[in-house]
Amino acid sequence: MSTSSKKETARRRIAAKREAEAAQRAAEQRRRRTILGGSIAAAVVVIAVVVAIVVQTARTSTAADAAVPSGTVADGNGYTFAVGPDDAPVTVDLYEDYQCPNCRDFEDAAGSTLEDLVTAGTVRIVYHGMAFLDSSRNDDYSTRALNAAAVVASTSGTDVLERFHDLLYANQPDEATGSGLTDDQLISYAEQAGASAEAVESGIRDQVYGGWVERATDQASKDGVTGTPTVFVDGTTLTDLSADGLSAAVAAATS
Amino acid sequence: MRSDEVRPWLALAARLLLGGVLVVAGALKVPDPAAAVRAVRAYRLLPEGLVGPVAFGLPALEVVVGLALLAGVLVRASAVAAAVLMVVFLVGIGSAWARGLQIDCGCFGGGGQVDAGQTAYPAEVARDTALLLVALALARWPHSRLALAHRLEPATP
Known part of the structure; x- marks a missing residue:
C-alpha cells in the first residue's frame, strides 16, 4: 500500500x-x-x-363586612325572605331572577294561586334571590332589582316585599332588548308597594346590598340550583310550573 | 400538489381553528368570574374547594395553549395539551348528560343555568369530539406553515 x-x-x-x-x-x-x-x-x-x-x-x-339586610330567615343560609305563617304545613322555595322571563311566566301563571295558598295559611313562601342576568345593556338590572328587593324587605317588611316582587314581574323589561328598570322606577314601584321613598332611595341608588346579592347568587348555585325559576314544594322540585301543577304539588304535600 | 406540500397547510388550518377556539373560549370566561364558578359548580363533579381554582385556572390554560397554537410554538406539545383539554371537557359534559343534569356546558362563558329542555349535549359532544380529532391529527403531523418556531431556530431535518 x-x-x-x-x-x-x-x-x-x-x-x-x-x-x-x-x-x-x-x-x-x-x-x-x-x-x-x-x-x-x-x-x-x-x-x-x-x-x-x-x-x-x-x-x-366580597367584602367580609358587606351589608346584610334585616328580616332574612334561616332557610337558605340567610339569603332568603319568607312570606306567610311560620307554622304553615307546606314550604315553597322560590329561586328567581327579576330579569328572567320564565320567572315572569311562572308568576303570571301561578303567582296568584301561590298567594291564595299563603292567605289560606297553607303555604309559606321562601324567596331565594338570584342575579345572573346582568348585562351592560340592562345596566346590571338583575343585581339592582334584587338589591332593591332586599332594601324594601329590610326597611318595610316582607308583605311590602311581596307586592314589590309582583310589581317588578308585572313590569319586567324584555331580557333581550330591554334596558332594565331605572333606579327611579324601582323607587317608585317600592313606594307603590307601600314603602316610603325616603327609606329606600339611598339603599337602591347605592346598591347597599350589592355584596349580599353576589353571595345570595353564589348560595343558590351551592344549593344545586342551575336554572330559574326553580321551585321546591317541601323540598321536591316542581316540574309542572302551572297553577294546576302547583296546587296539585301542594295538595300532595299536605295529604 | 403532493401530499407533503399540502399537509403543512392543513396543519396550519388545524392550528388556527384549534387555537382560535381555545383563545375565544378561554377569554370569554374571564370577564365574569362568578359565572365561571357557577358553571363549574353546576357539573357537581368537584369538591367546593376546587371549584374556584378550576373555574379560574382552566380558562387561563385554554388561552395559553390557544396562543401557542396560533403562534406556532411547541405545536406538538400544545396539540397534545389541547387534546387532553378536549377529553376533560368531554368527560365533564358526558357525565352531566348521563346524570340528567339540566346545564349549559359553559364552554364559551356563561353556563350553569339553562331552562329545562334547552340543554345542547349532542351538539356540545359533537363539537368537542371534532376538535379532539383535529388536535390528535395535529399532534401526529405538527409540521405546519407560518409557525413562529421556524423563525426561532434553524429547521431540523
Missing part, C-alpha cells in the same frame, strides 16, 4: 470522526434547546394559571 493512500485513509477517518462529533454536538444542542423551551413553556403555563386564580379569586371575593 502506498504512503499517499495511507494518508488518504487516515484523513477520511479523521473527517468521519469530526462529522460524528459535530452531529453529537448538534444533537446535544437540540436537546438543550428542547429542555429550555419546555421549561419556559411550563413556567409560562404555571404563571398564567396562578395569576388567573389569584386575580379572579380577588375579583369574586
Whole structure:
C-alpha cells in the first residue's frame, strides 16, 4: 500500500470522526434547546394559571363586612325572605331572577294561586334571590332589582316585599332588548308597594346590598340550583310550573 | 400538489381553528368570574374547594395553549395539551348528560343555568369530539406553515 493512500485513509477517518462529533454536538444542542423551551413553556403555563386564580379569586371575593339586610330567615343560609305563617304545613322555595322571563311566566301563571295558598295559611313562601342576568345593556338590572328587593324587605317588611316582587314581574323589561328598570322606577314601584321613598332611595341608588346579592347568587348555585325559576314544594322540585301543577304539588304535600 | 406540500397547510388550518377556539373560549370566561364558578359548580363533579381554582385556572390554560397554537410554538406539545383539554371537557359534559343534569356546558362563558329542555349535549359532544380529532391529527403531523418556531431556530431535518 502506498504512503499517499495511507494518508488518504487516515484523513477520511479523521473527517468521519469530526462529522460524528459535530452531529453529537448538534444533537446535544437540540436537546438543550428542547429542555429550555419546555421549561419556559411550563413556567409560562404555571404563571398564567396562578395569576388567573389569584386575580379572579380577588375579583369574586366580597367584602367580609358587606351589608346584610334585616328580616332574612334561616332557610337558605340567610339569603332568603319568607312570606306567610311560620307554622304553615307546606314550604315553597322560590329561586328567581327579576330579569328572567320564565320567572315572569311562572308568576303570571301561578303567582296568584301561590298567594291564595299563603292567605289560606297553607303555604309559606321562601324567596331565594338570584342575579345572573346582568348585562351592560340592562345596566346590571338583575343585581339592582334584587338589591332593591332586599332594601324594601329590610326597611318595610316582607308583605311590602311581596307586592314589590309582583310589581317588578308585572313590569319586567324584555331580557333581550330591554334596558332594565331605572333606579327611579324601582323607587317608585317600592313606594307603590307601600314603602316610603325616603327609606329606600339611598339603599337602591347605592346598591347597599350589592355584596349580599353576589353571595345570595353564589348560595343558590351551592344549593344545586342551575336554572330559574326553580321551585321546591317541601323540598321536591316542581316540574309542572302551572297553577294546576302547583296546587296539585301542594295538595300532595299536605295529604 | 403532493401530499407533503399540502399537509403543512392543513396543519396550519388545524392550528388556527384549534387555537382560535381555545383563545375565544378561554377569554370569554374571564370577564365574569362568578359565572365561571357557577358553571363549574353546576357539573357537581368537584369538591367546593376546587371549584374556584378550576373555574379560574382552566380558562387561563385554554388561552395559553390557544396562543401557542396560533403562534406556532411547541405545536406538538400544545396539540397534545389541547387534546387532553378536549377529553376533560368531554368527560365533564358526558357525565352531566348521563346524570340528567339540566346545564349549559359553559364552554364559551356563561353556563350553569339553562331552562329545562334547552340543554345542547349532542351538539356540545359533537363539537368537542371534532376538535379532539383535529388536535390528535395535529399532534401526529405538527409540521405546519407560518409557525413562529421556524423563525426561532434553524429547521431540523
